[in-house]
Amino acid sequence: MSRIYIDHAATTPVDPRVLESVIKCLTDQFGNPSSIHAFGREAKAELERARELISSLLNCSPESICFTSGGTEADNLALIGYVSGNPARGRHIIVSNIEHPAVREAASELENHGISVTRAAADRDGVVHPDAVEAELTADTCLVSVMHANNEVGTVNDIGAIGRMLRERGVAFHTDAVQTFGKIPIDAGEMCIDLLSLSSHKIYGPKGAGALFIRDGVEVAARHYGGSQERGLRTGTENLPGIVGLGRAAEICAGSMADESVRLTGLSRHLLSIIRDNLADVTLNGHPERRVPGSLSLTFEGIEGEALLIALDLEGIAASAGSACSSGSVKPSPVLTALGMSDEQAHSTLRFTLGRGNTHREIERAGEVIVREVNRLRAMND
C-alpha cells in the first residue's frame, strides 16, 4: 500500500539535495570549526556559509544568527535568555495564548521564578492583533513573544505591525517563526523583530538543528557554558552536519518560496474542495486567507479525531490532531480551546499540512479516503 504524508507541520522528509550536502559534511568536512588547522578552517567556512544562507532569508546580518539544536531550544534561549540577560528592563512579559509548548512552558518556567506573564488573546481565527498586545503592555514589560504562524491552525500573524508597535514602545519582540521560515518572506529589519526562532526539520532539513536570530545589540544570557562557540551564547562544538543541512534547506526554500507557496495553496484548496463537496459539517479553522500555504485544520463534526487518524493511518495516510508535541495525551489542545472550540470540537479536529513531495494525485486519493472514512465513522456513531 502506498503511503501519503500530509503532516509536514510535524516534520518534513530530508530533501535529497540537502542529504547530499549533509553526507559531504560528514565525510569530507569533519573538522572542528574551532581548530586553527586546515580541517578546522574548512569546517568553519561551511558553518559560516550556512549562517549566511539563513541570514539572507531573513534579510539580516550573518552575525545575528545563533545556531541551536532546534526550534524548542531557540524559543527557550529567546525567552529565558533574554529575561535573564536584561534584568533592568522589567519583570513582565507578554506571550500570546496560542504559542507552541516551547514558548508556553518557557514562559511558565519564568513565572515560577517571579516573572509575571500575561497571555494576550488571539481572536477566533487565531490572529493575534497588535491592539491585543498593546493593551497588555505595562511600564514593566520587557519582552513580547508572538508566533509568526500557529502550528495547529496555520493562521499567519502580521508580525511586522506588532514589531513596529513594540519598537516604538521600546519593548523587545520575539517571534517563533518555526512554521513560516522558508515558506513566507520575513524581513527581520522591516518587521522590527529582535529575536526569531527557526527549525531545520520543518523545511526539509535534518532534525537536530535550528537557530535563533538575535538582532545586533540585543542582550541574551547564555544557557550553555563551556566554550566560546556562537559568541558564547550557545557553546559546544557545533552540529555541523545539521547546520549545513539547515543552510542548504534554507537555500532551496529561498529559490522556490513563491512558486511553492502558490502550488501548495492550490493543492490544499483542492483537498478542501474534495472534502467539502462530499461531506457536510466540516469547518476550516483559522483565518480563511492568512494561512501558511498548504495548511488545513479541519473539524469533522460527529467523529472522534483519534479514530479518524487511526483509520487514515491504516490506509497509509499520515496526518495529525493538534500539534505533534502534544499527541499521546488526549486532553483537548489548549490552542484549539483558546480559539473558542468546545472540547468535543477540539477532539474532532485534524490537521493536514501539505508539502514539497505531495502531488495532485496524492491529494485526490487522500481526499477520497478522508471522505470515505469520515462517512464510515459517522455511520457507526449513529
Added chain:
Amino acid sequence: MKLNPHPSKIAVAMSGGVDSSVAAALLVESGHRVVGFTLKLWDAEDEEHARKVCCTAVMARDAGRVCALLGIPHYTLDLRDDFRREVVARFESEYIAGRTPNPCVHCNSKVKWGAMWQKAQALGMGFIATGHYARIESPAGKPFLSLKKMNEASRNGRPAGGTMRLLRGIDRSKDQSYFLWEIPHELLARTIFPVGELTKHEVRTVARRLKLPVADKAESQEVCFIPRDDYRSWLLSRRPDLAGGNLSGEMIDTRGVKLADHSGYPLFTIGQRKGLGLGGGRKYYVTAIDPATRKVHLGDKVDLARQEFELTDFNLLQDFMPDRTESLEVKIRYRDPGVSARVQKNGGDKLRIFTDEPVYAVTPGQSAVLYRGDEVVAGGIIAPR
C-alpha cells in the same frame, strides 16, 4: 494455533506483557492481519508503580516494541473515561455498600469487550483478541475459527452458526475464565484467545523463540489502578468521609456483644482474620458487613460456612436450566478450587446457588462463576444475605 488467515483484521489488546505479546505474535505467525491496541485506562502516580502495574507510557512503549518487531500497527486508545465510570467508580461504591468488588470482571465486559471493541469495530476490525488464558470453542468442539466460519461471521455480522462456548484455559493454574463471565454471549464469536491452548511455560517459550523483548518481563498481579495493591489506603485517600470516621462503627460478635470499634466498614472483607485490631487470644473472622448500621460482624470460622447464596446481575453464556437438576461446579473467588453445586432461578433477576458442601467466606460483591466441566455456563455477583 489451527487458524486459517482471515480477511478481517484482528484487534489485540496489548499491555506490553508477555501473554498479550505472544497472543499477537501467534496471530501474526498464522498470517492474520493484526493491529495492536494499548489501552490508556488510568494515570499512574509514580514511576515505581508505573513499572509494576498499568501505566500507559510504559505499556505502550513495551507493546510498541513488540508490534514493531512483529511488523504490525500499534495505537493507544484513551479509555480513561469509560474505565473511571465502569470500573473505578463502581469499585469505590461497592466498598461503600459493604461489598468486596472484582473490578477486573467489569473492566473486561465494559471496557475491553465494551468501549474498546466498539472503537475497534469502528476502525474496521472484525475480531478482538487478548492474552487471557481461556478458550473459545464451537459446539463441534473445534476452535471456531475455521476459515468458512470466520468468513460467515464477518459477512453476516452475526455469530457464526451454533452457540459459542467459553472454556477454561488449558493451564489450570493460569486459567482466567473466572474473570470473563460477563462478556456478552454474542461477542464470543468475535473473540480469540490465542494463548488459552498453551501453558504459561509454553507461552514464555514462544516469547523467547520469537525473541520478544518482553519474554522475561515480570508478572503483574495487582489490581492495575491500586498502587501496591493497598486498596485501603486508596479508599482512604479518595474518601475523606472514610478517613474522617463517618463510616466507623462497632465490631460485634455472634451474640451482638460489642468487641471493639472500627474506623470504617469498607476497610473489611468477609473472611478477614488479620488486622481486626482485637489483640491476641481468640481468632475472629469477619462474617458480615452491614452498611446500614455500620456494624462489622465477627464470628468463628464455622460461622463463615454457607451452602446457599444468591447471585444478582448474572450473565448466562449457555443454555442451561437453572432448575437444580444439573450438577455444576461453582467458584466463589478466583483462587477457589470450586465445589459442586446446583442452580435455581429466583424471580426474574436472581440465581440461587446450592452447594453440595459448605463453602467459606461467601463474599457479597465477588463474582461466582458456574462451570460445566471446563465450560463457563454462567456468572453473577454474590448478593448480600
